[in-house]
Amino acid sequence: GNSVTQMEGPVTLSEEAFLTINCTYTATGYPSLFWYVQYPGEGLQLLLKATKADDKGSNKGFEATYRKETTSFHLEKGSVQVSDSAVYFCALSNNNAGNMLTFGGGTRLMVKP
């Protein structure tokens, strides 16, 4: 079956620090990969996605590269801001009925000024 594993939080960084949140997956075939962000008290927002190997998704300074050889989709940002404080979810979607997403457990990021 499909599964997603991401590093446990919380991750606490100072403003302008470099961010990496690790995500690895298990899936058959060629899944699409996603990062969602959840700000306090809100629903999930799509942050970025990649649909095939070696694709790089990017948005708002965040990047993640679809690495099929290591089955990974690590999220990175060169310089975090306090406003980036949120919970980040890695997810995959595989070709199946209903187009279901499999989520990782989420990683809480706290950025301090």
Next chain:
Amino acid sequence: SQTIHQWPATLVQPVGSPLSLECTVEGTSNPNLYWYRQAAGRGLQLLFYSVGIGQISSEVPQNLSASRPQDRQFILSSKKLLLSDSGFYLCAWSRGGQGQETQYFGPGTRLLVL
């Protein structure tokens, strides 16, 4: 553009009372629809999904049920709430079909069962 609405935003209900949460999508036709639950400090659990009117698939056995009376309306219900039903309920939609489409989430409903 497409939008997704959920209501109510917050709900406090006594144990044993009924529940009805509503989700509607605008700006698209024949979407796939999903209900997720997020317990405090934890990840998301898929509860139900629907690929069409009247078509509901359940992912986990539980105290809840779902219905899709109209193409863009998805309702989550319970006849008798349990304490363990407390959580943050998220509705999502994606374009219909078998492709690996992006899911878009609503703002969520926070349910507290006392």
